[in-house]
Amino acid sequence: xxxxxxxxxxxxxxxxxxxxxxxxxxxxxxxxxxxxxxxxxxxxxxxxxxxxxxxxxxxxxxxxxxxxxxxxxxxxxxxxxxxxxxxxxxxxxxxxxxxxxxxxxxxxxxxxxxxxxxxxxxxxxxxxxxxxxxxxxxxxxxxxxxxxxxxxxxxxxxxxxxxxxxxxxxxxxxxxxxxxxxxxxxxxxxxxxxxxxxxxxxxxxxxxxxxxxxxxxxxxxxxxxxxxxxxxxxxxxxxxxxxxxxxxxxxxxxxxxxxxxxxxxxxxxxxxxxxxx
Numbered sequence: 001x002x003x004x005x006x007x008x009x010x011x012x013x014x015x016x017x018x019x020x021x022x023x024x025x026x027x028x029x030x031x032x033x034x035x036x037x038x039x040x041x042x043x044x045x046x047x048x049x050x051x052x053x054x055x056x057x058x059x060x061x062x063x064x065x066x067x068x069x070x071x072x073x074x075x076x077x078x079x080x081x082x083x084x085x086x087x088x089x090x091x092x093x094x095x096x097x098x099x100x101x102x103x104x105x106x107x108x109x110x111x112x113x114x115x116x117x118x119x120x121x122x123x124x125x126x127x128x129x130x131x132x133x134x135x136x137x138x139x140x141x142x143x144x145x146x147x148x149x150x151x152x153x154x155x156x157x158x159x160x161x162x163x164x165x166x167x168x169x170x171x172x173x174x175x176x177x178x179x180x181x182x183x184x185x186x187x188x189x190x191x192x193x194x195x196x197x198x199x200x201x202x203x204x205x206x207x208x209x210x211x212x213x214x215x216x217x218x219x220x221x222x223x224x225x226x227x228x229x230x231x232x233x234x235x236x237x238x239x240x241x242x243x244x245x246x247x248x249x250x251x252x253x254x255x256x257x258x259x260x261x262x263x264x265x266x267x268x269x270x271x272x273x274x275x276x277x
Contacts, residue, residue, distance in 0.1 A: 073124035076102040084125060086140035087133050088113060089152075097150045148186045148259075149174050156181075157276040159202055165272040166225070166233060168252055170200070173244075175233065175252065177263055184266075187259045190239055192250040199250070203227040203273040210264065217249075222257070223264040227273040235260050 072081055077100055085098035085106060094109040107123035114121045117132050125133075151173050160167035161181040168175045168189060176186045191198040205225050212224040212234070224234040236253035238246055243255070252275070254260045 070122070070124035070126050071130055072102055074102055074104075074107060081106070082145055083140055084130075084133070085109075086144045087137040089144070090137050090140070095152065097147050097152075098145055149188050151188050153183070153186055156183075157274050159272070159274045159276075163272055164268070165274055166205070166227075166267065168233075168273065168275045170198070170275065170277050175254065177266065185259060185263060187254050187256050187263075189233075190236075190244055190246075190253045190255075191248060193247040196247075196249045198248070198252060198275060199228050199231060200275045200277065201228075203275070205267055205269050205271045205273060207269060208264065208267070221251070223254075223260045225264065225267055225273075233260075233273075 072084060079100060081102045082098045082100035084102075085094050085100075088094035088106075088109045089096075089098065091113065093113050094106065096105070110125055110129065111121045111123040113119075113133065114123075114129060117129075119129055119132065122129075153174050153176055154169035154172035156167050156176065156178065157169075159165070160176070160178050163180065165178045166175060167178050170191060173189055173191075174186055175189045177184045205227055207226050209224045209226075210222065212221045213219065214221055220237070221232065221234040224232040226232040231250045231252070233252040233254060235257050236248065236251075236255060239248075239253040240255040240257070
């Protein structure tokens with residue numbers, strides 16, 4: 001049994017190149033790239049240095065009526081900005097978790113909302129924009145203000161609506177632990193590259209290992225829950241450090257170790273696993 005388990009573990013550790021291995025199971029890990037990955041922010045993040053021109057800002061003419069003073073704009077960071085982002089997300093103008101920081105992504109979302117409502121497309125929030133947004137949205141819940149995942153949960157696959165299920169969406173890059181159709185917990189995940197794709201379909205948890213090390217690549221795979229011929233849900237330090245700049249060799253990587261630890265204790269061998277788009 002131990003030998004069979006070891007064989008199953010092949011090909012599940014993170015691929016530092018983000019493109020997948022070029023070999024065919026030689027038992028050696030691909031050499032990590034020396035080039036630092038280009039960072040593409042997935043949420044509004046503070047820029048390394050303040051910009052001299054706010055995105056979407058318009059010059060105020062020297063004569064005539066001055067432009068309304070914005071309530072929120074580029075560089076602001078507070079709970080009102082978080083609420084703004086959550087309300088924009090309700091309307092599908094902001095497609096990520098609220099951060100409380102007003103950056104280029106928030107400005108773009110505001111500009112789209114203003115265009116839809118026939119307001120001046122400034123990218124900043126004045127009183128008119130704010131009151132209009134309040135009138136067409138509801139007060140965000142605590143979960144909407146600080147959601148469990150960076151990525152928005154996908155609509156569950158129908159196969160996830162009964163029993164105990166690890167419901168894994170490639171579309172939203174999320175894992176939802178569901179019991180009888182209700183989401184108990186959720187977390188961000190990443191998958192294999194196009195050369196080593198994570199298989200889709202209906203599976204079950206075949207076996208678990210809290211402290212597992214890949215027998216091929218000799219890298220840790222903590223809290224591994226194997227579901228398809230060596231592919232497993234497990235914690236990835238590489239995913240935690242580099243995000244979506246990398247990929248796995250087919251496994252479902254989780255970057256929140258604490259959440260996965262709690263999930264590992266709840267999941268039983270035999271529970272369903274659904275990987276879907």
